[in-house]
Structure formats: C-alpha cells, structure tokens
Amino acid sequence: MANEARDARHRQRQDEIILAARRCFRRQGFHAASMARLAEEANLSVGQIYRYFTNKEAIIEEIVRRIIDARLAHMEETASVANLPQLLASRALHAEEDDALMLEVAAEATRNPVVARMLVDADERMFSQACLSVKKAHPALSDERIRASVELLAVLIEGTSFRRLTPQKASAERLHALYQQLNEQLFKTEDS
Template sequence: MSSKLEARQKARQDEIITAARRCFRSHGFHAASMSQIAAEAKLSVGQIYRYFSNKDAIIEEMIRRIIDNRIAEMSGKAQVDAIPQILAWRVTLSEDDDALMLEMSAEATRNPQVAAMLAQADARMFENACANVKRDCPHLSDERIRCCVEVVAVMMEGTFYRRLTPQKVPPEQLEKLYREITTMLFTAR
C-alpha cells in the first residue's frame, strides 16, 4: 500500500474518531449511533464501515489511543515524586480523555466486549506503571511495586471521578497528605 494511501486512510480514521468522541461525549457510548457518528464526520455509514467494522471497533481504537497517549506521557518521567501533586491539584493530561474513559466504564457495565477492552487497556497501563516504579524505586520488591501501583491507580481513578465535584479541601493540604501516603507506599519494609 502506498504511503499516500496509508496517510489518507489514517486521516479518515482520525476524522471518524474525532466525530465519535464528540458523539460519545454528547450522547454516551450506548446511545450514540453509527448514523450520528457518520453525520458528525460528514460521511455515510457505509464509509465508516470501510475503516471500522462496528461501534465497538471505534471504541477499541479510542481506548488504544488514550492509553498510548498516557503511556507515552509516563515514559521517561519520574512518576513517584509527581503523584502527590497530580492527585491534590487534580492534574489531568486531558479532561476529554478522562470523561471518555468514564463513559467507557459505564458502557463496560452493559457491554462485555468493552469491559474486555478496558481490562486489556488497564493491564497495559498497570504493567507500564510497574516498570516505571521499578525504574524509580529499584529497592522495592516486585510484589510491593504491584501493590503500590494498584493503590495509586485507585487514587488516580477516584480523582478522575472527583473532578466532577468541587474540591472541598485546599490542594496544599491534600498534597501534604498524599506525600505522606506515597512516602509510606514507596518505602521498602
């Protein structure tokens, strides 16, 4: 396949994903239809099916892109020291991605295929986070690293949800507490 054709196909897939993101944010995954996505992308439904076999394939590509972006952002950076600030100040790479991940989680309660996609994405994120912690904290056992990553994942995911509500405690105070928690987590015993 020529690189010009590949570039055109990639651009069309990007347009479809962008349209789907808007539809999913407006209507939710479950309620958004392929015809709505097609209208948003200014394509026919048949044209979309040339690039994606169904709505789940669009969701799968969206999840892959979000996770790839998050993994790329985590790579090469010292993550452990940044965790308290990220949590306390509710820092996000993309509010839109966070909202879509919440939507996907809701869809996963109804759709076993989406649940499987999220489980696979979570496994990728988890293994990548473990590798980063191992790099930053070589003194910790693999078991301890996995436990730490699980606890931090729960805190991060809770923060995604908590962004929907006003923060009730000053971030400066929370950052101190999160620093205590992460110091305790990442200290070898």
C-alpha cells in the same frame, strides 16, 4: 509513493472519524450514540465509516488505545512517582476529556462484554507499565509491594478522575501534603 499517500489518507480519515466519535460519545455516551449519528457528526455516510472500522466497538477500541497510548507516553515523560502528589492534588493527571471518555467506557463495560474486555486489556497495559516504572525508580521494593502500591495508586488516580466532576472540597496545598505523605509511605523500603 502511491501506497504511502493512500495510507496517509486512510490514517487521516480514521483520525477524523475518531475525533467525531469522541465528540458524539461525549455528548450522548457510547451506548446511546448510533452509527448514523456518528456518521452525521463526521460528515460521512455510515458505509464510509464501515470502510475504516468494522463496528462501533472497533471505534471505541481505537479511542481507548489512543488514550492509553497518551497516558503511557505521559508516564514515560514524567517518569517519576515523585510528581504524583502534585498531579493528584491539582486533579491534573490526564486530559479532562480523556477522563470523561474513560468513564463512558467503564459505563459501557457494564453492559457490553466486548468493551469490558477492552477495559481489562487497557488496565493491564497501564498497570504493567506502572509496575516497570516503579521498579526502575525503587529497585529495592519487592514485586508484590510494587503491585500493591501501583494498585493503590490506580485507585487514587481513577478516583481523582471521577472526583473531577465535583468541586474540590479541600485546598490543593493540603491535599498535596497528604498525598506526599502517602507517597513516602508507599515507596519507602520494606526494611525501614
């Protein structure tokens, strides 16, 4: 029982550090946010943070893991590429803060090979799961066609995340119709 309480307190403290880090990283970016600033945001000492995370990259890795876990769970909940045109048209694919943090990860990955590896690993998790979901929904498609379709969808989804930073230039209704046409082309059987 004492171990369970200790583990629960440990997880709670990690959650508090992650929330503080998310706020800090959103304001200053990963590269500019120091451990001292993060500790101040979390109302802890730097030493206390090091009890839970070995370094800033470990915090970034945990943030990325949680974002990807949430995205995979969302993918499982929706479980259909049929919903994708509406989500793309409304720019409501993921939580806006998560999109912004993943953009920060991408920027940091250009400077930091450890973070670049995290991004590659996160992409592999998402890509593999997306391929499995598409295979389940469209078993007649070849694996090569599925990989190509998922790659194109990844470009659309990631581009939509970036485009969220700017005003939408076309109506959501018109975009929905175009995304729907694209979706139908991507997932029609190869012999049709």
